Amino acid sequence: MPETLIKVDLNQPAPSNENVHNRWHPDIPMACWVNPGDDFVLETYDWTGGFIKNDDSADDVRDIDLTTVHYLSGPVGVKGAKPGDLLVVELLDIGAKQDSLWGFNGFFSKKNGGGFLTEHFPQAQKSIWDFHGMFTTSRHIPGVKYAGLIHPGLIGCLPDPAMLETWNTREQALIDSDPATSGLANPPFAGTAHMGKLKGDAAAKAAATGARTVPPREHGGNCDIKDLSRGSKIFFPVYVDGAGLSVGDLHFSQGDGEITFCGAIEMAGWVHMKVSIIKGGMAMYGIKNPIFKPSPIVPTYNDYVIFEGISVDESGKQYYLDVNVAYRQACLNAIEYLKKFGYSGAQAYSILGTAPVQGHISGVVDVPNACATLWLPTQIFDFDINPSAAGPTKFIDGSVQMPLSPDLI
Amino acid sequence: MPETLIKVDLNQPAPSNENVHNRWHPDIPMACWVNPGDDFVLETYDWTGGFIKNDDSADDVRDIDLTTVHYLSGPVGVKGAKPGDLLVVELLDIGAKQDSLWGFNGFFSKKNGGGFLTEHFPQAQKSIWDFHGMFTTSRHIPGVKYAGLIHPGLIGCLPDPAMLETWNTREQALIDSDPATSGLANPPFAGTAHMGKLKGDAAAKAAATGARTVPPREHGGNCDIKDLSRGSKIFFPVYVDGAGLSVGDLHFSQGDGEITFCGAIEMAGWVHMKVSIIKGGMAMYGIKNPIFKPSPIVPTYNDYVIFEGISVDESGKQYYLDVNVAYRQACLNAIEYLKKFGYSGAQAYSILGTAPVQGHISGVVDVPNACATLWLPTQIFDFDINPSAAGPTKFIDGSVQMPLSPDLI
Amino acid sequence: MPETLIKVDLNQPAPSNENVHNRWHPDIPMACWVNPGDDFVLETYDWTGGFIKNDDSADDVRDIDLTTVHYLSGPVGVKGAKPGDLLVVELLDIGAKQDSLWGFNGFFSKKNGGGFLTEHFPQAQKSIWDFHGMFTTSRHIPGVKYAGLIHPGLIGCLPDPAMLETWNTREQALIDSDPATSGLANPPFAGTAHMGKLKGDAAAKAAATGARTVPPREHGGNCDIKDLSRGSKIFFPVYVDGAGLSVGDLHFSQGDGEITFCGAIEMAGWVHMKVSIIKGGMAMYGIKNPIFKPSPIVPTYNDYVIFEGISVDESGKQYYLDVNVAYRQACLNAIEYLKKFGYSGAQAYSILGTAPVQGHISGVVDVPNACATLWLPTQIFDFDINPSAAGPTKFIDGSVQMPLSPDLI
Amino acid sequence: MPETLIKVDLNQPAPSNENVHNRWHPDIPMACWVNPGDDFVLETYDWTGGFIKNDDSADDVRDIDLTTVHYLSGPVGVKGAKPGDLLVVELLDIGAKQDSLWGFNGFFSKKNGGGFLTEHFPQAQKSIWDFHGMFTTSRHIPGVKYAGLIHPGLIGCLPDPAMLETWNTREQALIDSDPATSGLANPPFAGTAHMGKLKGDAAAKAAATGARTVPPREHGGNCDIKDLSRGSKIFFPVYVDGAGLSVGDLHFSQGDGEITFCGAIEMAGWVHMKVSIIKGGMAMYGIKNPIFKPSPIVPTYNDYVIFEGISVDESGKQYYLDVNVAYRQACLNAIEYLKKFGYSGAQAYSILGTAPVQGHISGVVDVPNACATLWLPTQIFDFDINPSAAGPTKFIDGSVQMPLSPDLI
Structure with a gap:
């Protein structure tokens, strides 16, 4: 021992x-x-x-x-x-x-x-x-x-x-x-x-x-x-x-x-x-x-929905090859997607922070836009989050939410 | 057809x-x-x-x-x-x-x-x-x-x-x-x-x-x-x-x-x-x-040497959570490493551009340093590039180099 | 070329x-x-x-x-x-x-x-x-x-x-x-x-x-x-x-x-x-x-339903550590399972012959029963074939069948 | 807890x-x-x-x-x-x-x-x-x-x-x-x-x-x-x-x-x-x-040397589509191979029993020979066991052996 x-x-x-x-x-x-x-x-x-x-x-x-x-x-x-x-x-x-x-x-x-x-x-x-x-x-x-x-x-x-x-x-x-x-x-x-x-x-x-x-x-x-x-x-x-x-x-x-x-x-x-x-x-x-x-024993998740983001921010402002902005957009894109299945934005954000998602620096030379990708493993969900012609199903009914504590004045 | x-x-x-x-x-x-x-x-x-x-x-x-x-x-x-x-x-x-x-x-x-x-x-x-x-x-x-x-x-x-x-x-x-x-x-x-x-x-x-x-x-x-x-x-x-x-x-x-x-x-x-x-x-x-x-048929490389980089540039200047700087450092670290095996810097750079290396946005909130990682697959090399107590072997003898064309005045 | x-x-x-x-x-x-x-x-x-x-x-x-x-x-x-x-x-x-x-x-x-x-x-x-x-x-x-x-x-x-x-x-x-x-x-x-x-x-x-x-x-x-x-x-x-x-x-x-x-x-x-x-x-x-x-580029299917078979045949006869009998049982078990989703037996048999299923010699020393496993990749199906408390859905309606040519006398 | x-x-x-x-x-x-x-x-x-x-x-x-x-x-x-x-x-x-x-x-x-x-x-x-x-x-x-x-x-x-x-x-x-x-x-x-x-x-x-x-x-x-x-x-x-x-x-x-x-x-x-x-x-x-x-967290070994065996036994006797005989030959083939690197036969046998080797029923219809394969992961070895034009190196010097207890009369 x-x-x-x-x-x-x-x-x-x-x-x-x-x-x-x-x-x-x-x-x-x-x-x-x-x-x-x-x-x-x-x-x-x-x-x-x-x-x-x-x-x-x-x-x-x-x-x-x-x-x-x-x-x-x-x-x-x-x-x-x-x-x-x-x-x-x-x-x-x-x-x-x-x-x-x-x-x-x-x-x-x-x-x-x-x-x-x-x-x-x-x-x-x-x-x-x-x-x-x-x-x-x-x-x-x-x-x-x-x-x-x-x-x-x-x-x-x-x-x-x-x-x-x-x-x-x-x-x-x-x-x-x-x-x-x-x-x-x-x-x-x-x-x-x-x-x-x-x-x-x-x-x-x-x-x-x-x-x-x-x-x-x-x-x-x-x-x-x-x-x-x-x-x-x-x-x-x-x-x-x-x-x-x-x-x-x-x-x-x-x-x-x-x-x-x-x-x-x-x-x-x-x-x-x-x-x-x-x-x-x-x-x-x-x-x-x-x-x-890397470890030889890791989760074997290998099916993903992958979100792209480019270095233009939420307000439409153009940045020069900025991976941070691009990754932020990929994350926001993923959150919008998950909301269609019933998650609150906060819950979706938490999933991106806690699940073994991958964040790749996909393209960093194509002036002026960096491209980043966020890889969301599908196998962590109890239901199917793949896109289909039928559109998303609201599997999550919103009855469970995350605690929030507003700032004190 | x-x-x-x-x-x-x-x-x-x-x-x-x-x-x-x-x-x-x-x-x-x-x-x-x-x-x-x-x-x-x-x-x-x-x-x-x-x-x-x-x-x-x-x-x-x-x-x-x-x-x-x-x-x-x-x-x-x-x-x-x-x-x-x-x-x-x-x-x-x-x-x-x-x-x-x-x-x-x-x-x-x-x-x-x-x-x-x-x-x-x-x-x-x-x-x-x-x-x-x-x-x-x-x-x-x-x-x-x-x-x-x-x-x-x-x-x-x-x-x-x-x-x-x-x-x-x-x-x-x-x-x-x-x-x-x-x-x-x-x-x-x-x-x-x-x-x-x-x-x-x-x-x-x-x-x-x-x-x-x-x-x-x-x-x-x-x-x-x-x-x-x-x-x-x-x-x-x-x-x-x-x-x-x-x-x-x-x-x-x-x-x-x-x-x-x-x-x-x-x-x-x-x-x-x-x-x-x-x-x-x-x-x-x-x-x-x-x-x-993603495709269900991709190279199955899964053994890597992984290089870290942080958002402090080559001159020692500190940047605020800048993934580009961090990834650049990870790339430069990998190039220095490969040079120990006999590659020229240019050859090492080319390998990073052409091989299926992964670039991950590993940490992007730990003020002021972003952390990026570059994953170099070991299975693409004809020889062992893993670190060991014995130190690196110069497998590449430098007899082959990449063409270079200097700028015209 | x-x-x-x-x-x-x-x-x-x-x-x-x-x-x-x-x-x-x-x-x-x-x-x-x-x-x-x-x-x-x-x-x-x-x-x-x-x-x-x-x-x-x-x-x-x-x-x-x-x-x-x-x-x-x-x-x-x-x-x-x-x-x-x-x-x-x-x-x-x-x-x-x-x-x-x-x-x-x-x-x-x-x-x-x-x-x-x-x-x-x-x-x-x-x-x-x-x-x-x-x-x-x-x-x-x-x-x-x-x-x-x-x-x-x-x-x-x-x-x-x-x-x-x-x-x-x-x-x-x-x-x-x-x-x-x-x-x-x-x-x-x-x-x-x-x-x-x-x-x-x-x-x-x-x-x-x-x-x-x-x-x-x-x-x-x-x-x-x-x-x-x-x-x-x-x-x-x-x-x-x-x-x-x-x-x-x-x-x-x-x-x-x-x-x-x-x-x-x-x-x-x-x-x-x-x-x-x-x-x-x-x-x-x-x-x-x-x-x-093996090839470094292969289908990355890694989610399976796995069927066991032992060396007791369909009639209940006991064989001595016979992997063939065991694998045959695993195959028959998989066919019965797939039939619950609407496939004909012949279609299920064809899937086992053509899809990249794995057949493992799982146990071959536990007298008198060999144990073989058949690994059916779930990702080849258009629908979910995993077992659940709700039971199987007949996704396949039987309208399509495989040609059969009876023996000539 | x-x-x-x-x-x-x-x-x-x-x-x-x-x-x-x-x-x-x-x-x-x-x-x-x-x-x-x-x-x-x-x-x-x-x-x-x-x-x-x-x-x-x-x-x-x-x-x-x-x-x-x-x-x-x-x-x-x-x-x-x-x-x-x-x-x-x-x-x-x-x-x-x-x-x-x-x-x-x-x-x-x-x-x-x-x-x-x-x-x-x-x-x-x-x-x-x-x-x-x-x-x-x-x-x-x-x-x-x-x-x-x-x-x-x-x-x-x-x-x-x-x-x-x-x-x-x-x-x-x-x-x-x-x-x-x-x-x-x-x-x-x-x-x-x-x-x-x-x-x-x-x-x-x-x-x-x-x-x-x-x-x-x-x-x-x-x-x-x-x-x-x-x-x-x-x-x-x-x-x-x-x-x-x-x-x-x-x-x-x-x-x-x-x-x-x-x-x-x-x-x-x-x-x-x-x-x-x-x-x-x-x-x-x-x-x-x-x-x-299967588990989503398993060893990710995916590089192998794979050994084939057919249903002809060590004495040259032909069996009819017998996977057991075929797998036994694949195992014996792997043992002979490992001996070239310095292992005793017993050590090689133990490795096959204890390491996460795969045993596949590769072909079971090609009369009269079944074909089985044994997949030996290369990443479990401290040294390179791949075949090469240079031939095998005796990395194992034989100084360490497994205890053996002869049968009592």
Whole structure:
């Protein structure tokens, strides 16, 4: 039986667990050490540390303090790992905690985090998903069942001071480029920082510059790549002695883009992993960002309805080869389509955020329109969503809706 | 045997064929008519109408006049199709012309078209690909063989006058928004317009406003979606009586994004298709852009090395959730990786443009970094490109290179 | 363009074509020679040489003289191939002849060939299948459409005299073991033998011992393996100088077992192939029978209803680990199931013979019952054949039936 | 959290657990009851009830008393299930017990059980497999790692008295048909029967006629179908009120045929399942044996080396369309092939028994030779097993071998 090196107690606040942290900083002490070749288990909180509840109100989604996320388990030191190496991580298995067989998805208020379609869905909404072995369903979104493509939304190694400085500098430059716009990037914020085993002045000092965990960066981090699923094998750049691997933000299922932002189907759980080292691997393979091999065990969905979008926005404005605009249109097109079968727009949006939909960068050179495609698997629906000459049937009667919590004044 | 409704003679110039056109305009007469339920064959030129030759010089790629493209076969009128309907097109089969079993790929000069990585590959280069039944190899890029994911880069129906006006207006607005930058969009250009059967003044008048074929738009058009492959089924919006379906720009194989722009593996060939109509389908299904069902017969490649990219550019500049920047980084990361196995950068770039690589919009909400992934199928290589502790082997010795034609002063 | 080395004219009788033969014998002269590394095209008759017609009567299926089959194109000599080598054959592409875009399936009369379920379907029946690009449908069997898994039913190299002698001896021993039962094996029969370019006495002499083409043997031959499809790569044992590769019996689609015997969806067509040699490969790899690599381009059907069968026959008799009995039960179970949706038994049987159904040897050690499974792809049906609490719907109304020709007295 | 309705303690003998039984008989009382729609967990012993140990001796495999198997958990009563219904079982998830993360495979002595290739491997041998999350490797068989296709080898409902009588009668008839041959079938044997909660005289009476669990039968039972994996959905015939569902014989991985007989990779574990009922489903769908839908989450291995076998045995004897003989030859061909890479024959045999190899009934009508194919996935090997002109490399050096325990005199 592999050893569980980090445990989390869902009844205790995440900040009280010193094997957990919510910032990236080279001074965070290793929570534990392993040898290359070891396999072991790390338990994790959900990304919010338990703030979002299994209930029928979206108040928690509306009210969350996003400076607190993400609560990560680690860092795990790997003996012998040196800067310039590649840390090879095999995700042998991942699961939910047995006392927490559910997850959540939602949209943040436009005033507090937003999401990919926040202009269309500006208020906080939530759906709860129950896990049935390898499958999930929601009491708020009828008619769909997914086989879980379980993965960590966030995994990576500690930065060294130079890398950290690079991150903070370039992100601050973006913030400074447009002071009138809030939320362009999230600078360090000491107030809610949890620096693991680091205590006292050292913790305060590190917290002042500790990088926020929201964006993916050179080390991987919060990539939210659905295909980093259990069974996959990842090659991470190493920046500090011992590598310092941390993981969290587990997802039971997610679509490409994680467009709902609050998030995928978010859960507390555990990761069983094995680590090894490729000495000098960064230079040998020319690695800047992580690379990975996909899992040999994934949902085999292969029938889709595919939606196209181009880089002309909802108002008809033309953009130059902008994949974001194109993908947004493909998503909106899919939502309109699903509404014809009876889903509310919010439910359709949630499906795109939680089901294993694919988002492809289909064409990116045909001036001025980028073309993106959204692949909606048909096999997740209890009914037939294919187009036909007869037209769509309203299988969903609208009696079930997602909780919504309007912004407080 | 299905009837070949449009024939092309590769020894005759494309503009001499009146069943071919290179602009979108509602006045272009139908080249032929069919009934719903009919299946038939259309032959097509390659997108350049034969300008690019099967030789070892990139001069043609450098010197091409891009106002001439794309030469499309059609429009085909479908009896009974009315605005608001969906035209259902089943791509029953697609192939190269038997007297032209080869294709080309290349990069345009930065001064004449460019491409996704034109800053890195600013000069014209070309590779020629030979077809061996369902497979292709190149004499300019050793060590790879692909099973063809054959598809039309360009297919769609004629716009009505209002739609055409919308296109021209919004694209001109983009051009006007930054007059100092050329190539933001391509306005109508009568000089090289070929309006099919339309002749004389009527042709000249239509040519003056005929939309260029380069961008994908609401009608589909030049989507360059590799998965619109033979066997797929597409649902096109109809804007004019008879629909007016045209097709061209056939690709033997292409990667997501068609990043090399000159293009995929471009070929002359034929399309065997069947058409039917869903009356009033646009409103019934809420359709703005085409939707489609993928083919049940596609290459089964499912082992990949996957590269991540984030929206920080090569110079270290931070962008806000920009998928284009992120995908560019993933592509550059893959190129660096392939160079370790002996490929030139240009060869690696060509592989990404021509092989059935996937480009996924992996994360698009984690401020400020978008995350994109590029999936490189390992099974297309004659050797093992997986990372290992032993490091990469230089299987490619550099003795074979791609033709390059420097810009003329 | 690859050269077509052997042509067949469907308007001329197969026996008049000297590049065709219907027996295996080392004395049959090579029809043509190629070099290792060459790729080329061979045209083929359907296996009956055109005896079965595209009409609505099964008389031809009832009346066929099975001593005439199979008409094979070849043998092709490969320069340098020696006994003990492996001949590597890449099936680059396969298609129907453009003047013959249809195929047939049927059941022979129990009195003339029979089939796997001949006790249940003892009379001659036939269905005709039209090809629509990569797809096929039948005017005799509504509600199904298959993407073609196109393959040669029969391909292999010439035996040497010793191998031929082995075949004839062991098959005669089987015939002799039970003289009262006809059809246990088919001995040489000179009357209808066609020995290719061999003429006169030499032809007569060889015909007297030329092995019939019906069974698969060590050289491959009539394996009827649906997965030897276009795109696959086969490694054949070589017994004679030049190998002597022959091919025929093309199938547009077939299920595992080819249970209907008359046959798959049988067609005339062409094979584009490439050959090379592994010197001494038989000993190096311990090869007795051919081995092969599957095609990377195959129908992606992956949703099935799976039927179990055990080795207890229809009468309740217990057999000892007999996979044939078990598979027969699985087939009969599937037929009963399909009848609930409105198909006749004959139509259901035809579907199992022609669709890309899988037949698995699931358990073969659990005394006394073997267990076999038949995998019926759901995606070939126009309607939903999954079981549900509501019970089956009779989508097929019985108005269309397969031609049947009763035995003549 | 789903309730665990049946627990097993691996430190206690299986016969001491009254929620376990090792015979089929309608009088066995339900171990527990559930409602349609319930999901729940059953723990199970390995099929031998813990007799085979995690060590390096095959003595236990040699010495096992096969009258004791299989120890099944159940029967579970489903309220409302009536004879003629279909019991729908969704296998939501399956895993090994956390205190027993290993499994075994082996060959029985020819004198005690044997196996598919017992003439070639007549002595007891064993291999132990360790589980690493979703993967498994063996310390006795180097160079392979499998993603687990986890499934129950044995699952089904209780027979009614008439069905039981049918089984016993027909199996006894087989035994009686050839008294000189032992092991044709296994008649009831009271000595080692464990009848669950049934006690005293009632137990003794039932044990006298309780059907052995070895063969698959109409109710499913010991089908050893690898594709009944976690995620699949099975439709079982119901014969008694409450259905009486039992399950056991869990496999971490297995090849088609379970040719090694001692078994797949056998393990103790748990099954999370959900049950529902289709009233009158047997008649509605014409069901005699179970049918099932495959799992949407399975290993995606799709690259194979495929071996053919025909129904001529090792001595050259010709059989009439005998799939067993053909599959045996395909297996032997694969073993010879693997030996060229350094494996012992026993190791190769074990790989065929434990890896997710496919066994297809490829041709079953081409008199007199059946053709079977064995599909060996290449992606399970640490090295390249594809054939090439260079010949095979001995990657395996023979330093690791499987334990063998010779028969005692």
